[in-house]
Amino acid sequence: MYCFNNDYSEGAHPNIMNALIQASLKQHTGYSLDTHTEHAKELIRKEIQREDADIHLIVGGTQTNMITISAALRPHQAVIAPETGHINVHETGSIESTGHKVLTQPAPDGKLTPALIGKTLDWHTDEHMVQPKMVYISNTTEIGTQYTLAELEALSAFCRQKGLFLFLDGARLGAALTSPANDVTMADIARLTDVFYIGGTKNGALFGEALVILNPELKPDFRYMIKQKGAMLAKGFLLGIQFEELFQNQLFYEMASHANEMAASLKTVFSQCGFPFFSESCTNQQFPILPNELIAQLRKSYQFQDQQAIDDNHTAVRFVTSWATKEEAVRQFVADFKKLAKDCGR
Amino acid sequence: MYCFNNDYSEGAHPNIMNALIQASLKQHTGYSLDTHTEHAKELIRKEIQREDADIHLIVGGTQTNMITISAALRPHQAVIAPETGHINVHETGSIESTGHKVLTQPAPDGKLTPALIGKTLDWHTDEHMVQPKMVYISNTTEIGTQYTLAELEALSAFCRQKGLFLFLDGARLGAALTSPANDVTMADIARLTDVFYIGGTKNGALFGEALVILNPELKPDFRYMIKQKGAMLAKGFLLGIQFEELFQNQLFYEMASHANEMAASLKTVFSQCGFPFFSESCTNQQFPILPNELIAQLRKSYQFQDQQAIDDNHTAVRFVTSWATKEEAVRQFVADFKKLAKDCGR
Amino acid sequence: MYCFNNDYSEGAHPNIMNALIQASLKQHTGYSLDTHTEHAKELIRKEIQREDADIHLIVGGTQTNMITISAALRPHQAVIAPETGHINVHETGSIESTGHKVLTQPAPDGKLTPALIGKTLDWHTDEHMVQPKMVYISNTTEIGTQYTLAELEALSAFCRQKGLFLFLDGARLGAALTSPANDVTMADIARLTDVFYIGGTKNGALFGEALVILNPELKPDFRYMIKQKGAMLAKGFLLGIQFEELFQNQLFYEMASHANEMAASLKTVFSQCGFPFFSESCTNQQFPILPNELIAQLRKSYQFQDQQAIDDNHTAVRFVTSWATKEEAVRQFVADFKKLAKDCGR
Amino acid sequence: MYCFNNDYSEGAHPNIMNALIQASLKQHTGYSLDTHTEHAKELIRKEIQREDADIHLIVGGTQTNMITISAALRPHQAVIAPETGHINVHETGSIESTGHKVLTQPAPDGKLTPALIGKTLDWHTDEHMVQPKMVYISNTTEIGTQYTLAELEALSAFCRQKGLFLFLDGARLGAALTSPANDVTMADIARLTDVFYIGGTKNGALFGEALVILNPELKPDFRYMIKQKGAMLAKGFLLGIQFEELFQNQLFYEMASHANEMAASLKTVFSQCGFPFFSESCTNQQFPILPNELIAQLRKSYQFQDQQAIDDNHTAVRFVTSWATKEEAVRQFVADFKKLAKDCGR
16 A cells, blocks of 8 residues: 655655764753754755745744744734635634634635735725735645745735735645755745745655744744744754755755656656646645546545545545655556546546 | 753663664654554553553643643632742643633742632632633642652642642653652542653653643543643654653663662752751752852862842852753762862861 | 614613613622623523523624634635625624635625535535635625524524524524514524524613524533723623613513614615615614615715725615604605705606 | 722713713714814824824723734833832733733832833843833832832833833823822923823723823824724724813813812821821821721721731722712711721721
């Protein structure tokens, strides 16, 4: 049984594990004030070409979203997200638990646009309604799509004009930046957003997200917020060591590329067999729409999740690959899939 | 420069690191639904002799306190803590951030008693004041002291009589249970409290606290609370693997014993040189009151923290040992201390 | 310039003002523990035929919604509302400010149904999402529509089957119960909901909403919640006196009937002139869709609000009548409207 | 049975009731955007000699404290109050319910000083603790004492130096400003604080507190905060009308003077009979320490509250007078008290 459920089934890349072992018996300063963390931040600042960025390494993504959004907003302010946004559907009301409404717009491809944001702004006009103040986007999105540079530039310009903070959730930023469809760099993201994060958990670290704060308004007292939300890791050097490894030899990009390539092989076989897709993804999540009968056959040997029922006989399903996905497993899947699809009349 | 600042300067015990390496390239179910976590829970249930306990493995202590307390209380309810309690002073208002008041009583030895709790209950009598509903204690306390079985039994009986939940923060439970002054077992704690946790971070794990819920009222929907507060680790198997190691060969107790023994050597030399203590500790935190001049000399070779100024010339300082504290470092410290104390006229 | 903006432009019915004057110089017990409040509660219990109901008199509607919902839910739980629900759009994120998500479904007529609620339940299945626990409806709704007895019975049965609390916002309950389309009694509402409130502010009181708690699970410690949210009025007898007047001589129903009758006259003239409506209302809010040119003419003599642009030339507008709306003002409006409509070619 | 329990047993001054009656049948703009409110604000701005002040009229005191403090603080920030502060003891954790810790210092006379605040600042030094950002004081205090001009100037200078907002709760500001011990004007308070409020509820209004914001940092979007916390009164003109009356003919000061004079008569008889006081009050709350036997006798004819047991035989009790306290009731009390005290051997 091989698992395509997600990109966090395995531990971490061997380089990272080795670095952790090397450091384990040494003494480090606590609470992310150690030298490994300092070095990791320098590597990231260099990567994004912004010496002025404040960087904080945090264990998980929901945590990072919750801390960042609650730190940025006053009590009456709200964050705008696409309906499919992770903060809206899969974080158990984490943002609301800090007192803030998530305002949503339907976005079939998982992406916000100035027009969609504008619709929300248009009817939030006075003190009887919350005040939109931040825009939340994910790259890649929750359905594997990604923003082009032109799209990000348009969003950024619009948000700046309207006085909105732009926050990019990069839990799968590696997949976005190494996709064949990508024309964005990490420096572009740093230039165009107020705050974003670089995901480690879903790209070969044991855990860890690097939050990058560009807008000086969002910087003050941020460590207080991390501590208050229970997110200040005592052994913060564990995060520093991992991000050192991710960014000192292009490991971050290599692992994401591998995941994308493995997904591309899956995409190819789905296409070749004539199946349509729920979303246009060139990244490590693929959402083919398959006959339920074929899905049942595949589940005898493979794990993957349902995304959404399409009709009585078809379901969009989700296949996710990772830095650790084995080439032979993908080859085997391709062979198995072709055979089963043929049995189903393709 | 050797560091006695805390018990989380190093990574994890080699057994734990090896287990993590072994598991790193395998596929695991996410979000703590994996087999390692299930096994770890079984080991803990056996250790505490309570098959009915709900157990959740959580990354950090502040997080565990915040989740547990906010899950247990209705909006108008409060938690009672000693003035020195970690939730009162060193968690950046984490409990208040979830909407609840922390009611405190001065407790010079860091421990609550029925009499102290009763004082708080006496003047919280109607709806113009918050309603006390939970009691928070730490074992060991923040100043290294510990509860006896008789004390815990008295607290437990009182809380049950008054309808208060009793929550024990065991961030340093290992140190308490292996102290020469201890007469309590983990099964006693499970019998006497409604909920408690077993600290891994400060006792040789990379991170992790095992929350044990005994009272059925506190069990429903607890995983929702963990997720909402950003504390559900994607790769939850990392926690499971660590607690398996901690509890399958007495490693938890061995590491805590080592820390206590190292601290006992420090305590001995402080006593021998005639210095008094800020608190009566038989555990891995020692708080000698030293002349400021001697402190300055010691700081040339050793790191440790100030606890509190006692007078113009003396300060209570804090020395902490851990599972990783080296015997030779302690021997060297003892020798250095004797010499420096002598220079100071002792 | 006559104002049809809302039903809270005037003070209170003369009977209420007189009763307040009579009581003003006497001494009363504070915080709603006075005899007037006790008497008002008895009158309401008799009206709803439920001696076991807990009743609390609270100043305003947003406040009542916020207190009731936050008192009923645990931190991870959410309330389901129609997209047009007052708590969703016009309370500045008040519910979210207490930590809870408002889950919405589009409901073109402003009313929830078991099918709509079921859609929300269907995809909230595990701890990665909030847990729906309460259903919020308004009667009349924010767009003047109202629930039939059959609809309420279906909702009630469904909520009980699914373990959901049913909460009815009755800010305009008087308008609903005295509408020609109504087949519901206040006793029905008490029988079918877990908690509801009877609006005074929008029906001839200076201010005040009577919250009625039927479900014993929702009763404990409710006064703590009122106090904590800043809603315990020092001179609570002011609320008691007003609800005594509302319920001792059918004044509550008489005032609501008057408002509905005045609105019916407006509805008639809109219909007679051939204009369609944004919603099917038999109550004190009417939403005709009028040509923008006619609207501009009307605004020279009358105040009323825009509801929503329909197309480039037409807008749905909102006319609201109240207990205090003057018959001669309505007569004048009808005459003016006919003339202006004719000028516009009707 | 005459009641000295508090200063909110009666309704409102006849002038206020008359003004409310006059306005009741007219149409007003909702939500405090009416002309009465505008006029009331102008009167207050004139009284405090600050044309730049933002003023908001809010129903109750707990509400005003909750809104003001939660609007001013970021999530990790805390408010410093004396241990006896209303927000600390008698508001059911209202401030904590908005996510903020109340830091307290014992202050036997109910008043904060720079030295007391400094003690709190001294140990809140890093991100492991909350960050003090606001200072809360009451004038008069909860035990009837009051600040001198010199004390307020010292507090103000200290807070400005330390970057702390100074917030004065004036629920009983009238009593303070008309006390024989007073040397402060309302303009002084406006000059020395960042935000304060002028209490109506406890000084002859039906309800209402006028919040005055001086510091521009605290002004933005304040109406959003009022609405979100359920405190935006639909018929806000009720507040405007009351504050017009309070400030157009010195009625505010006249009523407070009367209350103080009535209390002075009580104070005189307590002193003459040789009883000590729990606090030094020249205002409308008096706290004599009386023999329990005498208290029991007095309770046959008068209502008043216990403040605190002093020893087995004596209790500090609280007598409160108001704008509505009748001179003949006080005369009768004085006569009764002298007789009963004599019976007790004085």
